[in-house]
Amino acid sequence: xxxxxxxxxxxxxxxxxxxxxxxxxxxxxxxxxxxxxxxxxxxxxxxxxxxxxxxxxxxxxxxxxxxxxxxxxxxxxxxxxxxxxxxxxxxxxxxxxxxxxxxxxxxxxxxxxxxxxxxxxxxxxxxxxxxxxxxxxxxxxxxxxxxxxxxxxxxxxxxxxxxxxxxxxxxxxxxxxxxxxxxxxxxxxxxxxxxxxxxxxxxxxxxxxxxxxxxxxxxxxxxxxxxxxxxxxxxxxxxxxxxxxxxxxxxxxxxxxxxxxxxxxxxxxxxxxxxxxxxxxxxxxxxxxxxxxxxxxxxxxxxx
Amino acid sequence: xxxxxxxxxxxxxxxxxxxxxxxxxxxxxxxxxxxxxxxxxxxxxxxxxxxxxxxxxxxxxxxxxxxxxxxxxxxxxxxxxxxxxxxxxxxxxxxxxxxxxxxxxxxxxxxxxxxxxxxxxxxxxxxxxxxxxxxxxxxxxxxxxxxxxxxxxxxxxxxxxxxxxxxxxxxxxxxxxxxxxxxxxxxxxxxxxxxxxxxxxxxxxxxxxxxxxxxxxxxxxxxxxxxxxxxxxxxxxxxxxxxxxxxxxxxxxxxxxxxxxxxxxxxxxxxxxxxxxxxxxxxxxxxxxxxxxxxxxxxxxxxxxxxxxxxxxxxxxxxxxxxxxxxxxxxxxxxxxxxxxxxxx
Numbered sequence: 001x002x003x004x005x006x007x008x009x010x011x012x013x014x015x016x017x018x019x020x021x022x023x024x025x026x027x028x029x030x031x032x033x034x035x036x037x038x039x040x041x042x043x044x045x046x047x048x049x050x051x052x053x054x055x056x057x058x059x060x061x062x063x064x065x066x067x068x069x070x071x072x073x074x075x076x077x078x079x080x081x082x083x084x085x086x087x088x089x090x091x092x093x094x095x096x097x098x099x100x101x102x103x104x105x106x107x108x109x110x111x112x113x114x115x116x117x118x119x120x121x122x123x124x125x126x127x128x129x130x131x132x133x134x135x136x137x138x139x140x141x142x143x144x145x146x147x148x149x150x151x152x153x154x155x156x157x158x159x160x161x162x163x164x165x166x167x168x169x170x171x172x173x174x175x176x177x178x179x180x181x182x183x184x185x186x187x188x189x190x191x192x193x194x195x196x197x198x199x200x201x202x203x204x205x206x207x208x209x210x211x212x213x214x215x216x217x218x219x220x221x222x223x224x225x226x227x228x229x230x231x232x233x234x235x236x237x238x239x240x241x242x243x244x245x246x247x248x249x250x251x252x253x254x255x256x257x258x259x260x261x262x263x264x265x266x267x268x269x270x271x272x273x274x275x276x277x278x279x280x281x282x283x284x285x286x287x288x289x290x291x292x293x294x295x296x297x298x299x300x301x302x303x304x
Numbered sequence: 305x306x307x308x309x310x311x312x313x314x315x316x317x318x319x320x321x322x323x324x325x326x327x328x329x330x331x332x333x334x335x336x337x338x339x340x341x342x343x344x345x346x347x348x349x350x351x352x353x354x355x356x357x358x359x360x361x362x363x364x365x366x367x368x369x370x371x372x373x374x375x376x377x378x379x380x381x382x383x384x385x386x387x388x389x390x391x392x393x394x395x396x397x398x399x400x401x402x403x404x405x406x407x408x409x410x411x412x413x414x415x416x417x418x419x420x421x422x423x424x425x426x427x428x429x430x431x432x433x434x435x436x437x438x439x440x441x442x443x444x445x446x447x448x449x450x451x452x453x454x455x456x457x458x459x460x461x462x463x464x465x466x467x468x469x470x471x472x473x474x475x476x477x478x479x480x481x482x483x484x485x486x487x488x489x490x491x492x493x494x495x496x497x498x499x500x501x502x503x504x505x506x507x508x509x510x511x512x513x514x515x516x517x518x519x520x521x522x523x524x525x526x527x528x529x530x531x532x533x534x535x536x537x538x539x540x541x542x543x544x545x546x547x548x549x550x551x552x553x554x555x556x557x558x559x560x561x562x563x564x565x566x567x568x569x570x571x572x573x574x575x576x577x578x579x580x581x582x583x584x585x586x587x588x589x590x591x592x593x594x595x596x597x598x599x600x601x602x603x604x605x606x607x608x609x610x611x612x613x614x615x616x617x618x619x620x621x622x623x624x625x626x627x628x629x630x631x632x633x634x635x636x637x638x639x640x641x642x643x644x645x646x647x648x649x
Contacts, residue, residue, distance in 0.1 A: 063485070078482065176491040178432070179499045184619070202618055210619035211494060214503060215361035218353050219337035243360055243503060245351035 033140025034094035043267030050268035059090040122266035155271025163197030169223040171198035196278035225249040320599035331610040336617030370602035375515040377601025380575035393576035398447035398466035401473030403565035406439015433566040440562025497622035498569030518560040526591035573627040
């Protein structure tokens with residue numbers, strides 16, 4: 001066999017491989033989009049509803065409470081502890097979980113039972129946007145994903161534009177006071193704080209959530225303190241910090257409670273969440289003037 | 305047993321007291337953030353970050369740590385004597401479980417209730433510790449009732465009912481934890497792991513009052529405790545009213561444990577380990593063992609909490625991790641050394 005013959009054979013081989021691959025892609029595109037989906041996380045449920053495919057959900061977790069229609073769907077157990085039996089009984093053609101929360105052993109078990117399981121990562125903002133596109137693709141409607149992501153990026157841009165003239169404010173975002181549990185680094189909420197014109201005082205921490213000692217908060221002197229999570233009350237949050245008057249947030253009465261988990265969920269409402277944080281970090285940038293939204297006035301001077 | 309005289313008593317307790325004073329000062333000066341001491345002492349009452357770090361964030365916490373460490377160790381000493389069991393510890397009495405459940409229920413049902421102190425003049429504190437203390441009292445009564453055997457408190461029954469009660473409570477807590485909201489569940493777990501974080505001097509004073517009264521009461525029973533370790537019957541023959549003594553010790557230590565768990569959660573290992581370590585060093589005369597364990601427990605927890613604050617700074621570790629992580633190996637080492645010394649003799 002001479003050299004040219006050998007090359008010919010290799011070419012044939014590669015060619016047939018690529019042909020096979022092409023067939024495979026074709027076959028994949030031909031499989032029908034999943035119609036019976038089980039969601040293993042509230043953010044996944046929200047994403048599927050936001051993409052307009054809520055009617056394809058046949059099972060959600062007990063924590064899936066948004067939108068209201070999700071409450072009426074059959075439950076397959078908790079967020080960290082879904083019931084394998086309940087999932088299988090729904091005969092889903094797609095199960096979507098979150099890689100940080102869904103038990104990998106359970107995911108493997110489901111695959112062994114013949115279910116198609118996809119785990120998405122929601123650790124950062126880009127993860128969240130990619131997961132929206134990914135889910136849309138899985139559902140056979142990539143356009144809906146692009147559209148939703150575009151809407152969210154527009155919301156981001158709008159907030160960025162509003163807070164751009166304002167100086168950064170150091171911010172503490174806590175979800176619990178006793179003990180003090182704060183948003184650390186490597187957490188999409190840390191990114192939201194930065195986009196909102198703030199600077200997370202625990203942003204350099206290696207953990208996404210961490211228990212902070214009070215002395216660290218005093219030393220870092222945050223200009224804004226936000227307590228997020230269901231049941232937060234501004235008066236109570238303010239009282240909690242009342243004895244630490246050297247903290248600028250306490251002195252300037254920038255201690256807020258944000259009684260909703262909208263900003264805590266890595267789902268399609270992340271753009272609205274960003275605006276909520278920005279409104280707390282830089283309320284002056286959202287003071288509506290008659291000429292329209294803060295037209296060129298620069299918000300650093302006009303405190304409400 | 306080594307002979308106890310006044311000199312030895314003063315020497316041991318004096319050294320430990322000096323170490324404790326050093327620890328309190330040292331731990332108040334150490335932390336994840338730098339403290340400018342001269343700044344802190346210059347304007348104590350103005351809104352000065354250094355003063356707030358020292359007097360608001362650290363000092364109450366250090367003082368609470370000393371009280372809890374000392375109280376846990378003292379309770380461990382008397383429970384090991386009362387139950388005649390080297391494994392006895394404050395977490396075993398059922399009271400700690402009751403306190404945890406009370407606190408958890410308080411956190412779930414009315415997380416935002418505040419108790420006005422002296423009609424609101426002295427500020428307001430969270431009601432969760434009170435709920436935990438009520439839980440402790442209730443479980444103390446239950447465990448007491450189940451441990452009565454022919455009208456007297458039976459150590460064997462006390463131990464068993466305490467352990468069973470605690471595992472039952474643990475199941476209830478895990479059940480509650482699995483039905484609440486995800487973020488609330490995180491909060492409950494953090495609370496359960498225990499922390500000495502506090503800024504309320506009032507809470508610290510309340511705990512100190514409980515611990516001091518309880519400790520003095522137990523210390524006064526030192527001689528009877530020595531006798532009861534010889535066995536109940538021997539103690540009775542030597543004139544100890546064992547039935548009354550057992551009851552008193554149970555109530556005193558339960559009240560102390562209830563108060564401690566309600567403010568700091570379950571901080572394990574201090575109550576189990578410190579009494580053994582101190583016993584290996586000073587001997588088993590309870591008149592010396594009790595105060596020495598109290599001081600040693602205070603020193604140990606004080607440093608453990610400081611480590612918990614600085615080890616993964618800025619994140620704070622649950623102090624129970626530190627107590628077990630450093631206490632466990634040290635305890636095993638002492639046990640090993642003691643075994644070898646006995647062999648050599």
